[in-house]
Each structure stands twice: as structure tokens, then as C-alpha cells.
Amino acid sequence: MRIVIAEDSVLLRDGLTRMLTAGGFEVVAAVPDAAELLKAVAEHRPELAVIDVRMPPTHTDEGIKAALVIRRQFPDVALLVLSQYVEESYATDLLSEATSSVGYLLKDRVAHVRDFQDAVRRVAAGGTALDPEVVAQLLVRRRDNPMDRLTPREEQVLRLMAEGRSNAGIMEILKVSPSAVEKYVTNIFLKLDLPPTGTDHRRVLAVLKYLGS
Amino acid sequence: MGAGAPHSARPMILCTLDVMVWRAIKNALAGLITGLAGGILLLGLLVIWGSALISLVDGPGGWEHATLYVAAVVLIPVVLPWLVQGLTSLQRSRLLATLDIEIVPARTTGRASWSAGPWLATGTWRQLGYHVLALPAGIGAALLAFLFPVFPGLARWSIKTDERLARKLLGPTRRERLAERVESLARSRADLVAAADAERRRIERDLHDGAQQRLVSLAMNLGMARERFESEPEPVREALAAAHDEAMLALTELREFIRGLHPAVLSDRGLDAALSGLAARAPLPIRLRVDVSEPAAPGVEAVAYFIVSEAITNVVKHAQATRAEVAVTRVGSRDGDVLRLTVTDDGRGGAAAGGGDGTGLRGLTQRAAAVDGTLTIDSPPGGPTTITAELPCES
Numbered sequence: 001m002r003i004v005i006a007e008d009s010v011l012l013r014d015g016l017t018r019m020l021t022a023g024g025f026e027v028v029a030a031v032p033d034a035a036e037l038l039k040a041v042a043e044h045r046p047e048l049a050v051i052d053v054r055m056p057p058t059h060t061d062e063g064i065k066a067a068l069v070i071r072r073q074f075p076d077v078a079l080l081v082l083s084q085y086v087e088e089s090y091a092t093d094l095l096s097e098a099t100s101s102v103g104y105l106l107k108d109r110v111a112h113v114r115d116f117q118d119a120v121r122r123v124a125a126g127g128t129a130l131d132p133e134v135v136a137q138l139l140v141r142r143r144d145n146p147m148d149r150l151t152p153r154e155e156q157v158l159r160l161m162a163e164g165r166s167n168a169g170i171m172e173i174l175k176v177s178p179s180a181v182e183k184y185v186t187n188i189f190l191k192l193d194l195p196p197t198g199t200d201h202r203r204v205l206a207v208l209k210y211l212g213s
Numbered sequence: 214m215g216a217g218a219p220h221s222a223r224p225m226i227l228c229t230l231d232v233m234v235w236r237a238i239k240n241a242l243a244g245l246i247t248g249l250a251g252g253i254l255l256l257g258l259l260v261i262w263g264s265a266l267i268s269l270v271d272g273p274g275g276w277e278h279a280t281l282y283v284a285a286v287v288l289i290p291v292v293l294p295w296l297v298q299g300l301t302s303l304q305r306s307r308l309l310a311t312l313d314i315e316i317v318p319a320r321t322t323g324r325a326s327w328s329a330g331p332w333l334a335t336g337t338w339r340q341l342g343y344h345v346l347a348l349p350a351g352i353g354a355a356l357l358a359f360l361f362p363v364f365p366g367l368a369r370w371s372i373k374t375d376e377r378l379a380r381k382l383l384g385p386t387r388r389e390r391l392a393e394r395v396e397s398l399a400r401s402r403a404d405l406v407a408a409a410d411a412e413r414r415r416i417e418r419d420l421h422d423g424a425q426q427r428l429v430s431l432a433m434n435l436g437m438a439r440e441r442f443e444s445e446p447e448p449v450r451e452a453l454a455a456a457h458d459e460a461m462l463a464l465t466e467l468r469e470f471i472r473g474l475h476p477a478v479l480s481d482r483g484l485d486a487a488l489s490g491l492a493a494r495a496p497l498p499i500r501l502r503v504d505v506s507e508p509a510a511p512g513v514e515a516v517a518y519f520i521v522s523e524a525i526t527n528v529v530k531h532a533q534a535t536r537a538e539v540a541v542t543r544v545g546s547r548d549g550d551v552l553r554l555t556v557t558d559d560g561r562g563g564a565a566a567g568g569g570d571g572t573g574l575r576g577l578t579q580r581a582a583a584v585d586g587t588l589t590i591d592s593p594p595g596g597p598t599t600i601t602a603e604l605p606c607e608s
Binding site: 019 | 418421422425426427429430432433434435436437439440441457460461464465468472476477478480481482485486489490493494
């Protein structure tokens with residue numbers, strides 16, 4: 001899989017390159033800022049871009065802005081945004097335009113090498129990888145609420161869905177049987193008034209509803 | 214003309230005179246000249262104004278005359294405050310030249326009331342009084358000056374009286390001095406708050422660019438090592454795992470610390486975004502309502518953020534609450550808009566601003582006061598507790 005990395009710290013840029021290369025990915029470019037990132041994406045057409053939020057020149061949210069530009073110009077490039085802090089307002093910006101092939105993770109997560117590599121694969125395959133902290137923050141902002149109809153357990157399952165977990169993953173984390181997970185998921189669809197079409201599509205809709213967008 | 218070089222400055226015949234006496238004589242003479250100039254000017258204007266007024270009432274007819282009288286009657290009071298100002302600076306320069314006394318005009322408050330209307334300025338009437346007194350006083354002092362060489366005490370008394378009178382009538386009043394002092398204190402405090410805020414941002418940036426990146430890199434390397442050496446003997450794996458876990462812990466602690474210094478999102482996205490992050494990270498459910506039409510000054514927003522942050526920490530530590538509510542609104546008041554923060558919890562109450570476990574709350578009160586804000590705590594035993602802070606939006 002071909003990847004472009006945008007990260008202003010040389011140390012981390014090199015570290016990420018090494019770590020992804022070791023994981024079997026091909027890092028085609030590693031750049032220090034948003035302008036270089038857009039250039040590299042246009043040139044290499046990678047399958048995924050790993051983007052730091054805070055980059056020169058203003059050191060605020062360049063990464064989010066660049067990610068949104070990439071999504072508009074190159075919709076088939078998956079986006080994995082890394083941030084030293086997870087902030088709901090950045091996540092909202094990102095998710096308002098990108099609801100699939102997108103991830104938003106705390107930078108610390110790169111240290112859990114295997115999980116991080118899994119997240120890269122998941123996002124590149126069209127899924128999502130939201131940091132549990134992002135999900136928690138979005139939950140605070142939830143105002144409307146068919147969500148109130150969910151039991152705490154169902155909400156927990158939905159939360160894991162939003163993080164991008166499959167049924168098998170949820171089963172493993174909650175230590176419940178496959179049929180129990182099926183039941184929770186079906187109940188969630190039912191309570192959120194989601195039409196019985198393909199499961200994957202409904203999963204995405206449920207997550208979107210959950211994120212309040 | 215200081216006491217340092219008196220000899221070269223006076224005629225030979227006066228060589229035996231005491232420095233102080235010589236100075237008093239010079240001052241009396243200068244005072245006579247300035248007093249005469251001012252007195253004659255003011256008296257002259259008074260005479261012209263009075264006769265113009267009388268002439269207007271029952272003087273000879275003719276519209277040319279009437280116009281002239283009206284002009285004199287109206288114009289003299291209008292220009293008088295400026296004349297008074299001119300005379301005042303003349304007297305101030307005299308005092309500086311002969312007695313080395315500097316009478317500083319009332320700065321800010323004086324100017325402010327002057328722009329409201331010269332006659333309403335507090336200084337104008339007092340200064341006019343001084344210039345009226347200066348004529349008889351000047352003549353009196355000049356006459357007494359002949360006695361100065363014989364009675365040095367008299368010379369000293371004349372200098373003292375002159376100075377006291379000038380300070381009272383030409384300098385700022387006690388109220389003006391206090392107002393100036395308050396203003397300068399408020400300014401220097403605002404500067405201090407802003408400097409501390411800027412310093413926190415700088416440290417945040419430095420840590421973010423330096424230690425934090427290095428620590429992420431370290432943790433990642435340890436993570437990679439942990440994966441790679443999975444088949445090594447137990448002690449190696451254990452050591453690596455411990456190092457990795459510790460690095461992750463250090464990373465988390467450093468992040469919390471840096472966020473406590475100054476949350477980057479506060480500068481980028483404002484109070485609303487920063488508070489929602491804060492609410493989400495709290496270990497108890499917090500309902501957040503932010504209704505702020507336009508952002509307050511950055512320093513004020515930082516204080517607001519820290520007050521809410523510290524209040525929530527207090528709720529978590531002490532209140533035994535199951536939920537909390539944070540509301541931030543911008544409300545208009547007489548002295549400009551204020552940011553009103555309320556943090557309410559359903560805990561056991563009994564919180565107090567001072568003493569006991571209330572040190573955190575005392576800190577909050579100080580934070581609010583630093584930007585001229587207020588903070589009140591309502592916490593009856595048994596709860597609920599409400600902390601309300603009001604911060605002026607511009608600092």
C-alpha cells in the first residue's frame with residue numbers, strides 16, 4: 001500500500017516512515033507541511049495520507065484543512081489524521097466532509113504499533129478509525145436524541161462501531177457471543193429508524209446519526 | 214540652579230548670603246513678576262468683561278457696539294480656561310526654575326474632564342484661584358524679601374508656603390492622584406496577566422515541538438521493539454513492555470500537563486471548542502451550554518477556561534456529584550459585556566472559598582480577580598453547588 005506522510009517534526013516523520021515500512025507499507029513521500037503534502041498527493045496519488053494536524057506556518061489546524069482539500073480533489077485517497085490532542089471541533093470539521101476512508105487518532109496511538117497498522121489498513125479499505133476520545137467528545141455534543149432510546153450496552157456497541165470495529169472486533173472487546181452482538185446491532189438499527197438495506201450501509205448511517213451529522 | 218554651584222550664580226555683594234535665602238529672594242522676585250503678569254491679565258479681562266456686560270445692559274446704542282459687547286461677554290469666559298492653563302504652565306516653570314520643584318499636572322483624569330468641558334475640569338477653578346492669589350502674594354513676598362537676609366526663617370517659610378499653595382492648587386488633587394494610581398495599577402496588572410498568558414503559550418509551544426515529539430518517537434520505537442522481539446526470552450520482553458508502558462504513561466502525563474498550561478485549541482478555535490474537549494474528558498457527565506455571540510479578549514478566555522477547568526476538577530475531587538452543568542453566556546452590563554460562567558453540580562455542597570479543601574476555589578477567585586472579574590460560590594450543606602464567575606470581556 002502506498003502512503004504519503006505529512007508531519008513537521010523530523011524525528012516523527014522518520015519514525016513513522018520506519019514504522020510503516022516495517023509494517024509492509026510503502027511510504028512514497030514524507031513531507032513537512034501542508035503545501036508539500038498537497039503536491040506529494042497530486043504527484044504520487046497514494047492510497048492513504050497520514051497527516052499531522054498542527055503544521056507550519058500557523059501551527060494550528062493546517063492538517064485538517066489540507067485533509068479536506070485532498071478529499072475534495074482526490075476522493076479516493078484515504079485520510080488518517082493524527083493530533084497531539086483530540087479535539088471535537090477538528091473532528092467535526094473532518095467528518096462533515098469525510099465519512100468513509102477516514103481516521104482521526106491521537107498521536108500517542110502510533111506507539112501501539114500493531115493497532116496503528118490495523119487502523120491504517122482499515123481506513124485504506126474504506127472504513128473509519130476514530131479515537132475513543134473523539135467519540136467521547138462527540139457524544140457530549142449530541143443534542144437531539146433518538147440516542148436516548150439506546151441502552152448503555154447498545155450505546156457502547158455503537159461507540160465501537162463508530163471507532164470502526166467489525167462485529168468480530170466488538171465481540172472480542174465486550175467478551176460477548178456473536179449472536180449477542182448481532183442482537184445489539186439489530187436493536188440499534190431498529191431504534192435509530194434505519195431502513196433494512198445492506199448491513200454495511202446501515203452501519204455507516206448509524207455511526208453518522210450517532211455523530212450527530 | 215541647584216545648590217551645587219551657587220557662587221557663580223550670584224553677585225559678589227551677596228556672597229555671604231545663605232544659599233537658601235538667595236533662592237527665596239530669587240523666587241520672590243520671579244513670583245512678583247509672574248503674579249503681576251497673571252493678575253493684571255485677569256483683572257484686565259475682568260474689567261473688560263464687566264464693562265462690556267454693563268454697556269450691553271444700558272450702554273449707548275448702535276449694533277456695531279452691541280456686537281462688540283456680546284463678543285466680549287461671550288468670548289472671554291470661553292478663552293479663559295486656556296489662559297488659566299497658560300498661566301499655570303508659566304507658574305510651573307517658575308517653580309521648577311527657582312525652587313527646583315516639579316508640579317506634575319493631573320494626567321489622565323484631568324485630560325478626560327478637560328475634553329468634557331474646560332470649565333468643568335476639576336483643575337480649572339483651583340488654578341484660577343491660584344492666579345488670583347498670586348498677585349497679592351507676589352507683592353507681599355517681594356516686600357518681605359528685604360527681610361529674608363535678616364530672618365532666614367522667614368525665607369524658609371515663604372518657600373514652604375509657595376510650594377504648598379502650588380501643590381494644592383496647581384497639582385492634581387488627592388482624588389486625581391488616587392485615580393491615576395488606580396489606573397496605572399490596573400494597567401500594570403493587565404500587562405502582568407497578559408505576559409503570564411504569553412509565557413504559558415510559549416512554554417506550551419516549546420514542549421509541543423520538543424519533548425512531546427521526542428517522547429512520541431521514543432514510545433513508538435519501544436513499541437516497534439516490543440513487536441520485533443516477541444520471541445525473545447521473558448526478561449527481555451518484560452523489560453521492553455515495562456519501558457513501553459512507562460513511555461506511554463509519560464506521554465499521557467505530559468499531554469495533560471501541557472493542556473493545563475494552555476490548551477492549543479483555545480487559541481485556534483476559541484472557548485466553545487476548548488470547553489467541549491474539557492467536558493468530554495471529565496469522568497462524570499457534563500452538560501455544556503456555550504452562548505457567546507463574539508469572543509472575549511484572549512486573556513479573558515484563557516481565565517474563563519481555567520476557571521471552568523479548575524471548577525470541574527473540584528467537583529470531581531470533592532463534590533461526590535453524579536453530574537454537572539457548565540453554562541457560558543455573554544451578557545451586557547453597565548460597564549460593557551461580561552462573560553458569565555456557571556458551573557453547577559448535584560453533589561454534597563459545603564464548598565467554601567477559603568480554608569479546608571477550598572484552596573482550589575480560592576485560586577479561582579484570584580484568577581477571576583486578576584482580570585477584574587468576580588466569583589461567587591453558593592454551596593449549602595447537602596448541595597447543590599453553583600459557582601458563578603463574571604469576567605469583563607475586554608481586559
